[in-house]
Amino acid sequence: MPEQKTNELVRKIFEAYLENKNLRKTPERFAILEEIYSRNDHFDVETLYIHMKNQKYRVSRATVYNTLELLVSCDLVTKHQFGKNMAQFEKSYGYRQHDHVICIECGKVVEFCDPRIHQIQTMVGDLLKFDVKHHSLNLYGFCSDCSMARKVNESAKTAKPEEN
The missing domain is CATH 3.30.1490.190 (Ferric-uptake regulator, C-terminal dimerisarion domain)
Incomplete structure (x- = not known):
């Protein structure tokens, strides 16, 4: 599936999830989703947060943490514990x-x-x-x-x- 089509689909899935849970659809949450789906690697919260700050996104560390938990809950992101007490994440929609x-x-x-x-x-x-x-x-x-x-x-x- 082409990347743009995937991005549109995951955005719609996330929007529906947020609506269903009566949660706000903020630009920051969607920016985090976009950033994750532009990556092809595993990442931790801090790496994602720093990368977003370097890209001039106005997101707090707490927003990154909370959004990741929401994305895990709606199966758009997978959380791994690979040891060393640091969770790693990766996109999961359409992923083999x-x-x-x-x-x-x-x-x-x-x-x-x-x-x-x-x-x-x-x-x-x-x-x-x-x-x-x-x-x-x-x-x-x-x-x-x-x-x-x-x-x-x-x-x-x-x-x-x-x-x-």
Whole structure:
């Protein structure tokens, strides 16, 4: 689906959600929605807030937090806890099911999609008589950069000092 069509649809979904909950449809809320749907990455609240401030949007940190919670509630944004006590978010409307590999050193998040995981989901659902709608899989390890740095540090620790 083209990006402009998606943006129009998510805006309509958000408008309907706000109306249904008797919440105000403020320009700030829609600016946050637009900003999120212009991104293709995972982000935390602070990163989004700073980016919006740099773009000269007049939004408070509280507005960003509150709007994100509303967007999560109406399934336009997904909230992840990848560790380190910091929530990460990503747009979710029209987004394919995918999973994540997270570096436990630097926090890098890489998405991947493997059809075998969907097959396992279906098989487990059939076996346990569940109508499984979605899943969440996060794998934790060291990215190649951090893995290399760890090896260099380990080598430096085990190297014997030169004698005079």
